[in-house]
Amino acid sequence: MAERAALLEVRGLDAGFGAGPVLFGVDLDFYRGELVALIGANGAGKSTLLGVLSGLVPAAGGRITFDGQDLTNARPERVVAAGMSHVPQGRRLFGSLSVEKNLRLGAYLRRDVDVEADLARVLEYFPALRDKMARNAATLSGGEQQMVAIGRGLMARPKLLMIDEPSLGLGPKVVERMIEAAQAINRDGTSILLVEQDVVLALEAAHRGYVLENGRVVLSGRAAELEQNPAVRRAYLGL
């Protein structure tokens, strides 16, 4: 890892929607080049946190600073333009559009000329998509759809890619491949925030991790240490 400059700084973030508050005073520091795992039970607030960072869910309090800019309650398009892109849980592809169009939509805000090069790069991470570019996204297998979702996120050329539960509904071998792709993308310089229920896999892949419980950060540290932490093993690994 090069220089440890803070890329994302979250301070005292509160949020809630519908039934009541979901996040309480969340602090999070994210350094350039990191792969950070966010773990916790269902309902702990992980997806809400990603939603707030993306500008999809309003923050009720606190502050989000990304790459020197205040992005607290910024609109999603500004967040994307600033360099954060979100791969949502359940893929959320445009099923009746082709794979290629889905991917290109990820670059919708960009006005630079490198879109073609980035499209080629996505296909290097996910060669299985190469001969499926013209197919409607809805006709792909779950694993291929997840590849398109991650690829679409990459097409925004983010500094930070947030991936929400890439393993959802996928077989073990495909999950493995998805995590390997995340690691390869990270090695090539994109920072990654990974929300994942397969806690072992997530912590093996990540540099650091945060544990979210009932909307609060209860633990954070180096991934290898979290994996050995007795409380984490009891609460999330079933050991």
Add this chain to the structure above:
Amino acid sequence: MTALLSIQGVTKRFGGVAALNEVSFDVGEGEILGVIGPNGAGKTTLLNCVSGVYRPDAGSITFDGHSIAGEPPHRIARLGVGRTFQVVKPFASMTARENAAVGALFGASQLALSRAFAAADEVLEMVGMAGKASLPVASLTIPDRKRLEVARALATRPRLLLLDEVMAGLNPVEVDEALEMVRTVHRSGVTIVLIEHVMRVVVGVCRRVVVLHFGQTLAEGTPDGVLRDARVIEAYLGEKYARRLVGG
């Protein structure tokens, strides 16, 4: 063990692609059978054929002596086949109890409204949601929504319950709790076919596993045998995961 469900030579094509290609196996009364395989292998298509969502292009499906291939879903449900869906679809504006009651009103027993609520309470108890019966669905967590999906299917009084990835999206501790629920349902006398990617579930409750790959049966046997099968590792588990399973 007599077969409660018998699937013989079932084929289902979409366009030119055979999503299922002459799949055959039996499910014994009282069994918990696991169906595993890569994404796109045809697992959900198979459940859709059994529950009447799809009509197979060839082959026969027999449940409790009735030929059910091509029968409409409601008739199959009333014969005693319950199912859950991968993406849960509760009635969002209703409570958990009301959702479960719909199953009881509609299913094999077609109860009167007052008895349907009693039946709903019974199945909510069985899936561990008795304390949340009066909550609106919108306030339920994902694990609870999955439990409710099972409760709705159970409320139809099935003899055979088809579970489609009820553990997806749960963390290991939540999976253990859901495993207990499956065991409780099974002890109540329901035969279960479950589609699952979470191997600790398959190993934890299934005596027998069928592996589908490209719409065909790739392997069949005990979880232990199947998960050590080189073809299954190649097609589905991956080397690293297989090593972890075998105790690496």
